[in-house]
Amino acid sequence: MRKELDNEGFIKKVFREYYVEWRGEPPKDFRRREFAFMISRKGEMIRHKAFEEWSEVKEFLRRNSPLHVYYSSAYYAQPSVPDMDAKEWMGADLIFDIDVDHMYTPCKEQHDKWTCLDCSTAGNGMPPEACPKCSSKRVEAKTWFCEKCLEVAKEETIKLVEDFLIQDFGFSPQEISIVFSGRRGFHIHVESDVVRGLDQRARREIVDYVKGTGLVMQDKKRKVLAPPLNAGGWPGRIAKGVYELLNSNNVEEPLNLKGGPKIEEAIKAIIKGLEEAQDYWPLEGIARRVWLKAVEKVITYKRCEVDERVTTDIKRLIRLPGTLHGGTGLIATKVPLRDMESFDPYLHAVAFVKGEAKVKILNMPRITFLDQTWGPYNNEVAEVPLGLAVYLICSENAVVVGEEVEDA
Amino acid sequence: MIFSKLDAATYPFISLASKLVKELEESLGINAILSPESEVLRRSVERIREAAYSRVTSVYKRDLDVEILSHPVALLLIKHINNARLVNVYAEAEKNRVLVSLLKEDYEKLMSLAVDGFNWHVKREEDRFLVRFDDYLKTSVNMLDAYWKLVNRKLVNGYVELPRKDFSRLLAEAYRIRISERANQAEEVQIHSVLKPIIEELDKEFQGILPKVDVYTMYVDKYEPSAFPPCISRLLEEAEQGKNLPHMARFTLATFLISVGKRPEELLDIFRKMPDFDENKTLYHLKHIAGEVGSRTRYSPPSCVTLRTFGLCSADDALCQRVKHPLTYYSKKLKLLKRGELEKRAR
Numbered sequence: 001m002r003k004e005l006d007n008e009g010f011i012k013k014v015f016r017e018y019y020v021e022w023r024g025e026p027p028k029d030f031r032r033r034e035f036a037f038m039i040s041r042k043g044e045m046i047r048h049k050a051f052e053e054w055s056e057v058k059e060f061l062r063r064n065s066p067l068h069v070y071y072s073s074a075y076y077a078q079p080s081v082p083d084m085d086a087k088e089w090m091g092a093d094l095i096f097d098i099d100v101d102h103m104y105t106p107c108k109e110q111h112d113k114w115t116c117l118d119c120s121t122a123g124n125g126m127p128p129e130a131c132p133k134c135s136s137k138r139v140e141a142k143t144w145f146c147e148k149c150l151e152v153a154k155e156e157t158i159k160l161v162e163d164f165l166i167q168d169f170g171f172s173p174q175e176i177s178i179v180f181s182g183r184r185g186f187h188i189h190v191e192s193d194v195v196r197g198l199d200q201r202a203r204r205e206i207v208d209y210v211k212g213t214g215l216v217m218q219d220k221k222r223k224v225l226a227p228p229l230n231a232g233g234w235p236g237r238i239a240k241g242v243y244e245l246l247n248s249n250n251v252e253e254p255l256n257l258k259g260g261p262k263i264e265e266a267i268k269a270i271i272k273g274l275e276e277a278q279d280y281w282p283l284e285g286i287a288r289r290v291w292l293k294a295v296e297k298v299i300t301y302k303r304c305e306v307d308e309r310v311t312t313d314i315k316r317l318i319r320l321p322g323t324l325h326g327g328t329g330l331i332a333t334k335v336p337l338r339d340m341e342s343f344d345p346y347l348h349a350v351a352f353v354k355g356e357a358k359v360k361i362l363n364m365p366r367i368t369f370l371d372q373t374w375g376p377y378n379n380e381v382a383e384v385p386l387g388l389a390v391y392l393i394c395s396e397n398a399v400v401v402g403e404e405v406e407d408a
Numbered sequence: 409m410i411f412s413k414l415d416a417a418t419y420p421f422i423s424l425a426s427k428l429v430k431e432l433e434e435s436l437g438i439n440a441i442l443s444p445e446s447e448v449l450r451r452s453v454e455r456i457r458e459a460a461y462s463r464v465t466s467v468y469k470r471d472l473d474v475e476i477l478s479h480p481v482a483l484l485l486i487k488h489i490n491n492a493r494l495v496n497v498y499a500e501a502e503k504n505r506v507l508v509s510l511l512k513e514d515y516e517k518l519m520s521l522a523v524d525g526f527n528w529h530v531k532r533e534e535d536r537f538l539v540r541f542d543d544y545l546k547t548s549v550n551m552l553d554a555y556w557k558l559v560n561r562k563l564v565n566g567y568v569e570l571p572r573k574d575f576s577r578l579l580a581e582a583y584r585i586r587i588s589e590r591a592n593q594a595e596e597v598q599i600h601s602v603l604k605p606i607i608e609e610l611d612k613e614f615q616g617i618l619p620k621v622d623v624y625t626m627y628v629d630k631y632e633p634s635a636f637p638p639c640i641s642r643l644l645e646e647a648e649q650g651k652n653l654p655h656m657a658r659f660t661l662a663t664f665l666i667s668v669g670k671r672p673e674e675l676l677d678i679f680r681k682m683p684d685f686d687e688n689k690t691l692y693h694l695k696h697i698a699g700e701v702g703s704r705t706r707y708s709p710p711s712c713v714t715l716r717t718f719g720l721c722s723a724d725d726a727l728c729q730r731v732k733h734p735l736t737y738y739s740k741k742l743k744l745l746k747r748g749e750l751e752k753r754a755r
Contacts, residue, residue, distance in 0.1 A: 129652065130684035137684055169541060170566020194542045194566070202545035204717050205558045214716055216554045232564030308717065 007393050008041060010400045014390055015065040015324055018351050022061055024322030026054045028191045032075040032090065036317050038068040038326060050080035067326025070317035073189075075196070084315065091196030094203065095318055096210075097310035098156045099185035100149045111144040111365050142397070144365055145184045150345065157186045158340055160304045164210045165190065168233055173337060180349050182325025182332040187318060200312050207311045209234075212303035217295055224288050225280040226273060241298030242291065243274045255293045266290045324351060329390035347371055350387040357389035358382070359398040409520035417475040418467055418509050421525035421583050428476050441481070442600050447474050452481040453606060459501030460494065460614055466505065486591050488599055488607045494614055495591040503584035510576035518575060526582050531567060537575040538567035547582045552712065552732050631669050635741035637734045638722045639715055640664050650681035656710070656718045658682075659697070663709040664734055666698045709734050 005013070027033060035049040035057070051057050061069065072079065073095045077088035104126065114127035118136035127141040157178060165171045165188070175192040198206075208214050215234060218224050227235035229243060245254065246267050252259050266287040273281055283291045310316060319325065319332045330349040346369045353370065361377035361384075368374075369388045381401055384392075392398035416425040433441065441448050451474050458465045468475045486498055510518065515532055522528040522539075529540035541563060548556045562569040570578065599607070636644070643661045646653060653661070658679070665675055672694035679690050699706035711733050715721040723729070727744075731737045 132683075135684040135686075167565070168563045170564075194540070198542060198545060199549075201549040201713065202542070204713070205545050205549060208557065208717055209559045209563070212559060213719070214554055214557045215559050216557075220555075231562060232569065233562040234559055235562055 005400060007399055010393060011067070011326070011329070011390070012065060014329070014352060014386070015067070015326075016062075018324060019058075019061040019065050022058055022322070024058075024320065026057070027071055027189075027320070028093075029075055030054060030057070030071070032077075032079060034072040034074070034076060034079040034087070034317070035320075036070040036072075037064065037066040039064050039066050041067065041326070048080050048082045061323070067324075069320045069323040071320050073316045073318050074314060089315065092314045092316075094190040094192070094195040094198070094206070095310055095316060096160060096188040096190075097181070097185065097307040098153055098160065098188070098305065099181065099183075099307060100145065100153050101143070101184055102307055103152060103156070103305050105149050105152050107146050107148040108143075111146055112141060114139050114141045116140075142363070143184065144367070145345065146365075146367070149184060153185050154340055154343065156305055157188065158337070160188060160210060160306065161337055163237070163302075164304060168209075169206075176337075177321065178335045178337060178340065179319070179321045180330070180333050180335055180343070180345055182319060182330050182349070183328050186335070187332075189318070189321075200314055203312045203314065204308070207306065207308040210304040210306055211308070212299045215299060217292060224283045224291060226270070226277065226283055226291060227280055228277045229274055237302050238295055238298055239274055241302050242294045243271065245294050245298060246271050246290075254297050255290065257290065257293060262286055263290060270294075325394075327394055329387070329394040344368075346391075352387040352390055353385075355386040356383050357386050358401055359384065359389045359392060360401050361392055361398045362396075364392060364397055409516060409524075411520070411524070413472045413476070414469070417469070417472045419506065419521055419525065419583075420476075420479040421586060422521060423524055425476060425479070428473075429480055432473055432477055438600075441477060442602050444602055447471065448477045448481055449602070449606070451475065451478040452485060453610070455479075455482040456485060456494075456498060456610065459498040460617065463497070463501050464504040464508075465501050467509075483587065483590055485603065485607060485610065487593075488603070489611050489614070491611065491614055495588055499584045499587040499591070502587055503580045506583050507576060507580035510579055511573065513576075515572070518572070518579065522575075522579055526579075526586075529567075533569075535572065537570045537572065539570055539575070539578070541566055541568050544568040544570075544578070547578055547585060549713075550585060551581060553729075630742065632742060632745070635738055635745055636664075637728065637731075637737035637741070638724050639720055640734055640738075642722050643720070644678070647678050648681065650683070652683050654718075657720055659707075660709055660715065660720060660734075662694055662697050663707045664738075666694070666706070667709060667735055668738065672698050672700065 031050070031052060033050070034047065035051065036045055036047045037049070037060075038045050049060075051060075072092075074087075074092040075090040077090055078086060081087050109125040112125055112127075113122060114125075115122040116131035116134060116136055117138040117140055119131060119134040121131055121133040127139050129139075130137050131139055161176055161178065165176055166173065171190055171192055171194075175190055177189045177191075179187045179189065181187050212234065215238075226242075227239045229239045230236060231239060245251065251257075251267060252263075257263055263286065266285075267290060269287050270283070270291055273283075273287075310318075321332055321334050323332055324330070325332055329351060330345055331351050333349045335343045335348075346367065350370060358381060360379075360381045361375075362379060364375045364377045366373060366375045369391070370385050372385075374384055374388060389398065389400075393400060411419075411422055411424045413428070416422060416428050419425065440446065443449070451468055454468075455465050455478055468478070482498070486495055510521070513521070515537075519530050519532060519537070522530050526543070528543040530543075531538040541558065544561075545558065548558065554560060558568070633641070633644070640661065643653065643657050646657075647661060661678070662675060665678070666672065672691060675694050676687065676691060679685055679694075680687075697707045710718075712721060712723070712728075712731065715734070716723075727737055727740060731740065
């Protein structure tokens, strides 16, 4: 008997092929971690799994070819006990999530669409929290990860790793892994004894640090002091940022200030002050006002846009590096820092690089996949590389046509 | 660095102090230490009273053995008096005492105290200390002033730069945390019979001056919007204007209002103007927060630290500087208002 292969069946088939030869590396102390799996789209998450041998993990993946594979950032004495308190938390890695979903990128207006599932109102760009017409929260988004989005995510990730994690927090590059999330961003894992035991409050302080939240520019007497250029941490970052900003040609617009001889004088005074100062120095009058405006601006581009919920959660499940993302079919692959600039998810994170498949594509903007340009497609059947077909089917932008398999 | 006996009496957190306590316990015997006429017991009770009445303890230099032993004995008594307020007051008083001494110490001594007492990773650079950020955070998270936020410190290569004075303050705070942790640790020790009457006496004595209240589980059954902290007043105003508030803002508003006696049904009108209002869903959420459905836990409003992280803090008055929780603000403000009214009436 022959049976038509549906989308789910197609995904299962290709995922199984991927996991047959899977060679993923274990996270640090994997025996102390909880593992979790989504086997099928409608099924429940299988949680509280723990493994004594890494080969058992491989075996599990081979047998079940799950859509999503997660492990706990936390280390537990009893990782397989379902009761979270009885698991006995022993510490956790420090995780950062940089996701374009939470960031504004101008290109979203062009490639992202949303639809209200209740009243069918639709629009372009970032999905609203609730439908503007009927207030329903059931808003479905169709998003794409274009080159501009990728650039934003990369920049943010490099900034986090180089400026904050290495320079300020002093982690060694070996303790940091950057992992493509499988969709529209990166996960940054820090496996270090220094952070293991930190509680939620301490992690919140770390988040506030990288996001520049709570920076105070005035001392208790409301005096404003400018730090010297060679200061460390945020003070130095601000001094250098302001120096660069005020030295650039277009100062008035970012500062939202109307020019004038007094403003120009103040700008010159600040630049000179920064060049000469060896220690903190006071700012007054117009210079104080210009300085505070400039600082505000500098913080917005020196800060790092991370999702605070992920970092402050000490019992979080996070995608296992090397496994497939069920919503894209792409590999959540580790990306060495030196390869970040050239990283292309539609080339380096593609699991299925050989073969083609014929699919009916509902909607797809023009994208570059495996170094070739495809689309745009709108409700048409096309033969595309297998990797792209998997991507489109997983993200529900295409359906399989014509492929048949022997019924087992 | 080699510490002296005086150091052990002044800084009970160093390892020499615990070593001496153990030695003295062995040589004197626990019965002698806790006998009714014992000088140690007298001094321990005195310590606690000093803390309760003057908010700072003293150092008893006449007999260092007695002083060294009085630290653990005082803690033992406090543990059994079971008054959360007393624990805080005592820890604070000890911190104040230690801070005065620390401010007089030289660099080398300060560094040794931090390493020996708290295993901090510390370096010295000219007139500043460098403390590894994890050691810094474990203590600084308890210090509410924005001055202590990591973002406002110089952090380079994993180390936080601190001037000497701040280093001493951080160290004193670490000691305060240790005391309150030790005092709150559950321990099943048979209370020595000599201690029972003392514990009862102190318990009674402090009930009047140090009421047993825990603000975080407080339920102030009085609805007085004029006493609301600025963050809550602002959120309430925004909700009434029909602004689409983020989740955390709604949660804060709902938990606060429920904590001051509002019923979930009464809150519906506040959320009604939100663009995505759904009566059934909102009521369910409110009941959940109130502990009437679901997990049956009543949720408390987030603390000031959390509100600050979520950008919901609008601290703009002097009282904000003195509290760590919106509910504490509310109860303090209520008292202030009441006092103001009484004064008006008296006039």
